[in-house]
Amino acid sequence: MKPVQHKTRSRAGAAIFVRGAHEVAHARTAERQVQFxxxxxxxxxxxxxxxxxxxxxxxxxxxxxxxxxxxxxxxxxxxxxxxxxxxxxxxxxxxxxxxxxxxxxxxxxxxxxxxxxxxxxxxxxxxxxxxxxxxxxxxxxxxxxxxxxxxxxxxxxxxxxxxxxxxxxxxxxxxxxxxxxxxxxxxxxxxxxxxxxxxxxxRELQERLRQQTILYEASVALSSAASLNDVLNTLSRHLCLALNLTGVGVSLAALSRNRIVPTQVYDTSGLIAVLDEVTGELYQRLSTALEAASPAGQPGKPPVLALRADQPQISLEERALLEAFGAQALLVIPLVVRGESLGLLELCDSRAPRQFSAEETVLAQALAHQAAVALENVHLLESLQATYDELQESSRLKDEFIQNVSHELRTPLTFVKGYIELLREGAFGPLSDEAHHALNVVADKTGQIIRLVERIATLHLMTQQKLNLEPLDLNRLAQEAAERFRPVAEQAGLNLHLELTPAPAPVMGDPLQLPQVFDCLLENAIKFSPQGSWVALRVHSRPGVAWVEVEDNGIGIPPDKLDKVWTPFYQVEGHMKRRFGGAGVGLAVVKRVIQAHGGHVWANSQLGQGCTFGFALRRLDAGM
Structure with a gap:
């Protein structure tokens, strides 16, 4: 029995050893795998x-x-x-x-x-x-x-x-x-x-960040685009970069049925091709294909047309559209703003058929919308520019007309004035008292016309010619103006008050134009002041600036009309024009002349309580 027991024990020990070896090997393998x-x-x-x-x-x-x-x-x-x-x-x-x-x-x-x-x-x-x-x-x-x-x-x-x-x-x-x-x-x-x-x-996050950066840059560039070429170049460049395109086509809607609208294709460098210049049918063919591709029963969903050269069951017309652009893949998006179609945007890839992703389509639609808004803004800007150009031309023609008319009037008026003076002096024989009175009236009215012509001419000259500046004293100019208008004020039943500075008020001014300013202000004040009232002419001065004010006790001006009285030919109310006369030129002359001197004007008034008009100029001691 002992030998048998010994063999049995040996076999059991061997089995345990083998099992242990397997477990050790398995453990080592597991350890290597964990490490791996x-x-x-x-x-x-x-x-x-x-x-x-x-x-x-x-x-x-x-x-x-x-x-x-x-x-x-x-x-x-x-x-x-x-x-x-x-x-x-x-x-x-x-x-x-x-x-x-x-x-x-x-x-x-x-x-x-x-x-x-x-x-x-x-x-x-x-x-x-x-x-x-x-x-x-x-x-x-x-x-x-x-x-x-x-x-x-x-x-x-x-x-x-x-x-x-x-x-x-x-x-x-x-x-x-x-x-x-x-x-x-x-x-x-x-x-x-x-x-x-x-x-x-x-990668998707990085790509979206890249696309969003390009979208932002495009938005900024499109918002400042000032011409059609700026819009199209900006749109195509940013779309090519954002979506890795070989070209971007733009088909703009015709303004009239008879106008041919070719499709223009751009890449990052600018315009590279013009398609369908002869018939302009490509836009209509694209519009028809886009309408056929629009999702039925989804009116709120923006339509898009996506074509690939390898797509199954592609029609002959769709393949022809791809060939027209030389593209293997084409995505067509409408340019729409406020429900109005301005044209179509075509995204082209000529390298290989590709499936535009939903994210790429959304980005392209966002840029298309911004481009449509920019196109509309450019159209509005061009319309405004055209209107502005027309107004500028009208203004030029008006100035030219005024210049010609004033020139043509001056010569005959000079002759009329000269002959009136000769008649009044009796050069052609003695005159009756009635004739003298009549000539005085004619002389007065002729003087009014001459002053009006001179002021209209001054309005024109202030935008055309330079001033002839020299040192002038506002005190002296005010005193001379008061002397000229004191008889006029007395005739109108008015008191003319003059207030001067203790010392001179020196300025640099045009000796022909600044006196006109005093005349216009005093004439205006006397015209609108009731009999028995007063008009005051005051000169003020302090270091650096001198200013003049003309105050009356007349009818006054509504506050909402004060800024408009400086406009050439403006009249506050029609009935006042009929009552007091005038052409609305005097205050416009004042503003033009003073601004040409580098000064500024102002007006204060309350209805029924008179007006104060003034201007200020830099003192000569303040430097120019």
């Missing part, structure tokens, strides 16, 4: 350059899984190779070239089935014949001479969606993937999916 996962976790967190990180992770994966590893990422129904590691660089190049031309498709082959089902696949002991039911004919032909002995494919899942597949393969004889290998591959796939999704979100 920590290392690739560090790689994923070290950089946002996901392509470089994936390459490094695949290299590390070859140390614990198969010697050949790759990652496919899903793009629609296709799975494209995103990263690859193979021990043979030549073979790696062949694999990249093959998958570039033959992307895996969803539901086809091992990779496609894993991506569609979301379940991992682990195959061992494969032969070329075993590939017949697992892959496409192109893949079978490509892999016929180098089929892997064992193959593992695990889905990459992010947000509940399969975004790709992680694959590991080995041609080492006898190499079989275990359950631990599958778990490790799933752990790698899980971390890779998170990193890929984070990188995608980061």
């Amino acid at each position: 996962l920590a290392e690739i976790g560090h790689l994923f967190h070290a950089s946002l350059d996901i392509a470089q990180v994936l390459e490094q992770v695949l290299i590390k994966s070859s140390e614990v899984l198969g010697e050949s590893n790759c990652i496919f990422l899903r793009e629609g129904d296709e799975l494209r190779l995103a990263a690859l590691h193979h021990p043979d660089p030549a073979r790696a190049g062949q694999l990249r070239a093959f998958y570039s031309q033959n992307p895996a498709r969803l539901g086809e082959g091992i990779v496609g089935c894993v991506a569609e089902s979301g379940q991992p696949v682990c195959l061992s002991g494969l032969s070329p014949e075993d590939l017949s039911d697992l892959s496409s004919p192109a893949y079978r032909a490509f892999m016929a001479q180098s089929a892997p002995a064992t193959f593992l494919a695990v889905p990459l899942v992010a947000g509940g969606q399969v975004i790709g597949v992680f694959c590991s393969a080995s041609r080492v004889p006898g190499r079989r993937f275990t359950l631990d290998d599958l778990k490790l591959a799933q752990a790698i796939a899980e971390r890779a999916a998170v990193a890929i999704e984070n990188a995608r979100l980061y």
